[in-house]
Amino acid sequence: MTNEPEYLRRAIEISRKAIESASKADMPSRIAESNWKIAKTYDILGEHIESANNFRQASESYVRAAEKIPQLKDFYQDLATYMKAWSEIERARQHHKEKKYGMAKDRYEKAAELHKATERWSYLSSNYLAWARLEEAEDLSRSEQTQESRDIFQQAASLFSEARESIKNKLKTIETGEERRIAEGLVKASDVRREYCLGRMALEEARILDRQGDHLASSRRYGQATERFQ
Structure with missing residues (x-):
């Protein structure tokens, strides 16, 4: 198409x-x-x-x-x-x-629950749960809840890793062409999203260090965040 x-x-x-x-x-x-x-x-x-x-x-x-x-x-x-x-x-x-990240989080959580309730697509549930955590972290960051945001970005990164493995394992048994293509795309995308979450985590840590007055450590973390986004 x-x-x-x-x-x-x-x-x-x-x-x-x-x-x-x-x-x-x-x-x-x-x-x-x-x-x-x-x-x-x-x-x-x-x-x-x-x-x-x-x-x-x-x-x-x-x-x-x-x-x-x-x-x-x-x-x-x-x-x-x-x-x-x-x-x-x-x-x-x-x-x-x-930019209504809290509402996006709620929708992704529902999507994860619904996927889990299916027989054929339950393996995708962890992917949308990871998305829910990512949206939650974005929402916390926007409201300046830096510590909490950092922790949730870390959770999201772990969930994207879990989602990648879940989808990768299922690939062995997927027979339909379109579903296989989508699953392969999600495996690759999970790596990108995980890197984004780790970059955002570093960025939130840099902000925390800056507020604590540790400007040298903060600068290093900002640099690490930038590398993740490249």
Whole structure:
């Protein structure tokens, strides 16, 4: 899929027409699939609220599919929970964009809980819990709670390491191409996020030392933080 906005919006319209057809035929799983496609497209466009709304609609349609086809109930319920988790992730991203880090933390915590409740995607729970801690640390830093912020950045760094191992172990059994590609991307991204957290931790420590009057040690920690961000 090209990321040209014009093409993406045209793809959304095509998926909306598919929803109309699937609605007339009373095919909730097809409706859910189209809402899922729309949600992913809005995510690429950076329109996180629209994306969240479509993930929620996909979740609701998968719930209906589970009711309609009892023999596939567990499969569709898992998908419904996964879509609900993604709705929370998109809202977290919007809150982060608005610098509402505390609200982003709450959304990521819900996303982590929902992932944990699925059979297929439970291995991703630690990744979103790490994101929740990162947002919490950002919120504490913004309110000048430097000591607490440093400690939570440290927790986030550890959680990103755990998430990396969890995803890496699961990679051995992932069969679908798209899910494997996403998982591989998350393994690489976990390293980047861990380094960011360690850099922010060093920055918070530098601020603490500066307030204590230890300017030489503070300067060294600022230098170490800068190296982490390069």
